[in-house]
């Protein structure tokens with residue numbers, strides 16, 4: 159496995175590769191990322207992963223400086239996962255001048271759910287992903303369903319900008335008690351870690367209710383918010399949406415997903431479950 163800190167070096171190394179599968183990350187890797195890299199392995203003989211903490215997707219009150227940087231451990235995991243090349247640029251290499259050109263997804267996609275609580279987040283994600291795609295030029299890119307809205311936005315931008323890249327989705331990897339793996343889980347205290355699976359349990363209860371015919375989604379969302387709040391969480395949203403565009407479903411719509419974000423102590427967790 160070779161690490162490339164520069165765009166020119168990576169491009170040169172990839173020039174002769176006929177087929178590349180790509181997994182973009184911000185590092186601090188866990189089994190969820192490793193699973194995406196294994197999927198990438200199935201799609202191409204050359205697997206590239208990137209490790210870059212993207213300043214553009216952090217809000218002014220978010221933890222860009224505190225975001226965990228664990229490059230040595232990340233390299234171990236990527237090696238074991240069969241990654242061939244790692245693109246790990248420094249800030250100056252990736253953004254030599256402040257970025258003045260952005261990829262802005264439509265507000266109907268970018269300003270709902272996560273975007274409503276993290277203004278500018280999806281503009282930052284769409285911009286960095288497009289730039290990474292231009293640098294790596296993969297045939298396949300793998301994204302986790304854990305970040306469901308990000309996956310939808312990346313799918314849309316790839317299609318609408320006619321990028322010749324197949325977007326492959328990886329299932330969310332969960333701990334034995336159901337908690338979705340996330341870099342943020344490391345911020346949970348021991349007590350909070352025990353409590354954290356309440357979020358997915360609630361999503362599972364909602365899914366059971368929907369599958370048994372319940373269709374009053376606003377009532378279900380309201381009750382779920384009250385339930386979480388009563389257990390000491392500070393929920394941002396719990397929403398039943400259509401999988402395709404994450405808009406609110408009508409009564410007859412199928413192919414749904416339930417998405418949630420909530421704070422447990424200082425840690426903000428997100429999760430979702432397809433119905």
Ligand code: PAF
Pocket residue numbers: 182183184210212215283286287305308
């Ligand atoms: O999902 C992530 O880790 C990031 O949003 C991504 C796609 C690597 C862009 O910085």
